[in-house]
Amino acid sequence: MRADDVMLIGDMAARTGLSVSAIRFYEARGLIAPVRSPGGQRRFRRADIRRLSFIRIAQQLGLTIEDISAELNKLPSGRTPTAGDWARISRSIRASLDEQIAALTQVRNRLDGCIGCGCLSLKKCALYNAGDRAASTGAGPRYLMGENPDR
Amino acid sequence: MRADDVMLIGDMAARTGLSVSAIRFYEARGLIAPVRSPGGQRRFRRADIRRLSFIRIAQQLGLTIEDISAELNKLPSGRTPTAGDWARISRSIRASLDEQIAALTQVRNRLDGCIGCGCLSLKKCALYNAGDRAASTGAGPRYLMGENPDR
DNA sequence: GCTTGACCTCAATCTAGGTTGAGGTTGCAG
DNA sequence: CTGCAACCTCAACCTAGATTGAGGTCAAGC
DSSP states (O other), X not given: OOSSSOBOXXXXXXXXXXXXXXXXXXXXXXXXXXXXXXXXXXXXXXXXXXXXXXXXXXXHTTOOHHHHHHHHHHSGGGOOOOHHHHHHHHHHHHHHHHHHHHHHHHHHHHHHHHTTOOXXXXXXXXXXXXXXXXXXXXXXXXXXSSSOTTO | OXXXXXXXXXXXXXXXXXXXXXXXXXXXXXXXXXXXXXXXXXXXXXXXXXXXXXXXXXXXXXXXXXXXXXXXXXXXXXXXXXXXXXXXXXXXXXXXXXXXXXXXXXHHHHHHHHTTOOOTTOTTOHHHHHHHHHSOOOSSOTTTSSBOTTO
């Protein structure tokens, strides 16, 4: 890790907690655009640390790469997220979290109503039919919960 | 669809809402074990409808194939789930849903505390560090909200 | 006994988010 | 100028949960 402003991919990995391969992957997906040395090696600016940290946090909040890319693209002219941008983005993430919590809660409540009913195969079972709606595609913390927090 | 007790895979698909390929897939994964006709075609019993319905519901609740397989294996001697079994299983699913809701809520609360703080790249940021725990691998409703039911 | 639709197997493909490996360069220190 | 770690690209592989397609068989009706 150098003292000046140019950092290598390994330095970025050390600083952000991401793997080198993940950082290259994000570049391939267009989330970051480091400059290159004459020899072709990636040179990162300090601002890229914030950008990568943002990617990491947003992912942990359940946004997909595409979602994150969209958020980053909303920033005027390739800026790095500032505190203000972050506030705006996080409010939108919050709304999505709220939705997900509500959806999960609804499923749980339906499950409560169903415990012991034995209706498992009936077409009119609330859970059975609810599933069609409960499981739709889109962005969301697919990996956020659900996962074993202890390992 | 025949009136008697033997059903073909297409009948099962029609009755459970699963696709034919999904049913074959579940068999390959050991979740069901239909008998075969002399010619090699799958013959399903009525009980398999319940079993498949159970698989479908459990999946919509966020269990992985492996989780479901484990639940089904807990049933004594290859029985099909009864109302009682379902009550036991659904209580355990409920506990897992509760955990997930709690985890999500915690993340949302952390996010609230962080909105506007601009700490994005700081090592001490609660969200930044929380992520290590919030997003690890394991079973859970990865697809619960999140998928397109319309296709 | 032939046609036809439903069935069969097996392998390849898909999305997401990367990791791993092969084979080859860069660039800094000595 | 050499050694060597860290870098580079590109392709293949991984998990989950299936779907799709190719090529072939079964069984029921006429």
